[in-house]
Amino acid sequence: MLEHIELFFKSIFIDNMVFATFLGMCSYLAVSKKVSTAVGLGAAVIFVLAVTVPINWLLDQYILKEGALSWLGEEYASYDLSFLSFILFIATIATMVQLVEIVVERFAPALYNSLGIFLPLIAVNCAILGGSLFMQSREIPTLGLALNYGISSGIGWFLAILAIAAIREKIRYSNIPAPLRGLGITFIITGLMAIGFMSFGGMLTGGDETPTEKDKTNASIKAQDKNNTELTPSTAVVDNLKNQ
Amino acid sequence: MGILPKKDTKLILDPLFDNNPITVQVLGICSALAITAQLKASIVMAVSVIAVLSVGNVIISLMRNIIPSKIRIIVQLIVVATLVIIVDQILKAFSYELSKQLSVFIGLIITNCIIMGRFEAFALANSPWRAFLDGIGNAAGYGIILIIVGFFRELLGSGTLLGFPVLGDPINKTGVYAFGYENNGFMLLSPMALIVIGLIIWVQRSRNKELIEE
Numbered sequence: 532m533l534e535h536i537e538l539f540f541k542s543i544f545i546d547n548m549v550f551a552t553f554l555g556m557c558s559y560l561a562v563s564k565k566v567s568t569a570v571g572l573g574a575a576v577i578f579v580l581a582v583t584v585p586i587n588w589l590l591d592q593y594i595l596k597e598g599a600l601s602w603l604g605e606e607y608a609s610y611d612l613s614f615l616s617f618i619l620f621i622a623t624i625a626t627m628v629q630l631v632e633i634v635v636e637r638f639a640p641a642l643y644n645s646l647g648i649f650l651p652l653i654a655v656n657c658a659i660l661g662g663s664l665f666m667q668s669r670e671i672p673t674l675g676l677a678l679n680y681g682i683s684s685g686i687g688w689f690l691a692i693l694a695i696a697a698i699r700e701k702i703r704y705s706n707i708p709a710p711l712r713g714l715g716i717t718f719i720i721t722g723l724m725a726i727g728f729m730s731f732g733g734m735l736t737g738g739d740e741t742p743t744e745k746d747k748t749n750a751s752i753k754a755q756d757k758n759n760t761e762l763t764p765s766t767a768v769v770d771n772l773k774n775q
Numbered sequence: 776m777g778i779l780p781k782k783d784t785k786l787i788l789d790p791l792f793d794n795n796p797i798t799v800q801v802l803g804i805c806s807a808l809a810i811t812a813q814l815k816a817s818i819v820m821a822v823s824v825i826a827v828l829s830v831g832n833v834i835i836s837l838m839r840n841i842i843p844s845k846i847r848i849i850v851q852l853i854v855v856a857t858l859v860i861i862v863d864q865i866l867k868a869f870s871y872e873l874s875k876q877l878s879v880f881i882g883l884i885i886t887n888c889i890i891m892g893r894f895e896a897f898a899l900a901n902s903p904w905r906a907f908l909d910g911i912g913n914a915a916g917y918g919i920i921l922i923i924v925g926f927f928r929e930l931l932g933s934g935t936l937l938g939f940p941v942l943g944d945p946i947n948k949t950g951v952y953a954f955g956y957e958n959n960g961f962m963l964l965s966p967m968a969l970i971v972i973g974l975i976i977w978v979q980r981s982r983n984k985e986l987i988e989e
Contacts, residue, residue: 551965556804557888614864617882618856625849654848657886664879709987710980711973714801718973725966 535679538671542683545732548658549691550725552665555658559692560717569696570689572653577685579653580662582631583624584681585674587663590619595667620663628654658688695721786908790916796889797920798976799986803889808924808968810880814937817925819866819873821918823881825911827858828890832910835898842899851894855885889917924971932962 548554555576562572593599595616600607632650636643653659662684671677698720707716796802803824810816834854835842842850863881866874874881884890893913898906929935934942934952943950945958961967980986 553804553808553965553968554883556808557802560801560804614860617860617863617885618853621852621856621885622849625852654852655886655888655891657883657888660886661879661883664882668879708977710984711977712987714798715973715976715980718969718976722966722969722973725969726964729964729966 535676538676538679539683540734542680543687543690544728545734546665546684547687547691547728548661548684549688549721550728552661554661555656555688558653558656558658559688559695559721560714563692563696563699563717566693566696566700569692573685573689573692575650575653576656576658576688577682579624579628579631579650579659580681580685580688581678582681583627583659584662584666585678586623586627587620588666588671588674588677590623591616591667595619616664616667621660624659624663625654658684691724694724783905783908786905787912787915790909790912791919792916792979793983793986795916795920795979796892796913797917797972798979800889800892802892803887803917804972808972809965810877811921811925811968812928812932812963812965814922814925814929816873816876817921818918819870820877820880821914821921823862823866824884824887824889824917825914827855827862827884828893828914829907829910831855831858831890832893832898832906833903835894836901836903836906839899847899848891851891852885855890855894859884889913920972920975923975924968927971928962928967931959932967934958 546552549556549559558572563569591599593602595612597611597613598608600610600612628650632643635650662681665684666677666680671680695717699717702716702720711719790796794800797804810820831854835851838850859882862884863874866877866881893910897909901909926936929937930941934940934945940950942956943952945952
């Protein structure tokens with residue numbers, strides 16, 4: 532249970548798809564002009580991630596991984612098909628998106644009307660393929676955790692696009708230098724939000740991450756420490772100046 | 776570019792500056808930003824995208840008359856996925872360290888919007904040679920931004936370029952470090968990639984007023 536909660540919070544806040552790994556940036560920038568459309572796309576991303584990550588987990592466990600084919604018989608135990616994972620994952624995603632679209636249209640027309648236009652867009656959203664590839668490289672151990680990972684990283688993406696859409700609706704009334712208007716300021720705001728989200732890194736309990744991830748967080752923590760130490764002398768200098 | 780006719784030259788040069796895929800068309804930001812902390816990784820990424828996009832554009836353009844339009848997205852995805860697998864295997868064979876460092880981001884070239892965007896917008900309607908030039912131009916426009924960002928982040932963040940210390944030794948205090956210069960560790964963190972691109976857009980749009988948005 533504890534590992535579920537940990538993975539849930541980690542995927543939403545610490546390894547947030549947009550702010551930590553820049554996945555799904557294209558649709559994030561293109562569809563974030565209005566809150567209502569952003570909510571629609573965000574919901575569709577959660578939905579598709581929740582479906583595709585567990586399916587790709589099964590594919591990875593029983594077909595792609597080294598030795599995964601051993602359920603076919605002894606002689607297949609040494610096969611390693613992991614080089615095929617890109618093509619298999621993207622085929623699954625494209626098919627699933629199509630299937631989901633058909634099923635939703637048939638059984639939940641209301642949902643289809645709100646999600647409909649976004650579903651085809653999602654097949655080529657990097658966040659979806661990225662979810663499956665990170666699931667593979669982080670070696671998520673069980674199907675339940677894979678489902679959890681899909682849903683929670685979808686929620687992280689949803690939060691990010693909701694936040695930027697709300698900011699962009701307000702920022703229309705601000706006086707921004709003309710060349711920065713639109714795209715430029717959105718990039719800079721996203722950068723600032725990402726810096727904000729980095730402070731969630733302190734929530735990590737540690738212990739069971741994969742080494743690559745650990746290196747990454749260690750590096751970022753180190754860099755943060757460095758900044759802090761760099762900041763302290765300069766603030767001291769400012770205080771001194773004030774006193775004088 | 777004297778060898779090519781004027782129209783073909785435009786195909787290559789346009790996306791480099793005035794119609795840049797990243798800063799103007801807003802395509803292909805997804806897989807690129809996280810790997811620009813080092814110049815070397817940015818260059819490898821740029822070269823991989825150039826290879827995938829130019830070859831993919833030619834293949835799609837050759838098949839443009841036989842692909843049924845209803846399933847064209849899947850056909851396109853399969854073509855890119857195959858090319859990306861080849862690039863990934865080559866990288867794994869010849870520079871394993873780098874491919875570990877790029878991890879899933881090579882795989883994410885598949886869903887790089889530049890590639891699907893150029894297939895849809897150009898390769899499906901043009902001859903293979905023109906599609907090839909368009910692929911090289913757009914991927915190079917993408918690569919230029921990647922290399923600029925990688926250059927500044929590595930230079931300011933760790934004081935090296937391609938791994939060589941160009942600003943002196945931070946520990947023994949030689950070079951510019953002797954005057955009290957410090958590396959800005961913040962540049963190595965991912966949010967700075969976004970801010971650097973924001974600044975590039977600012978510079979570009981100040982120079983070219985036509986690009987300014989309302």
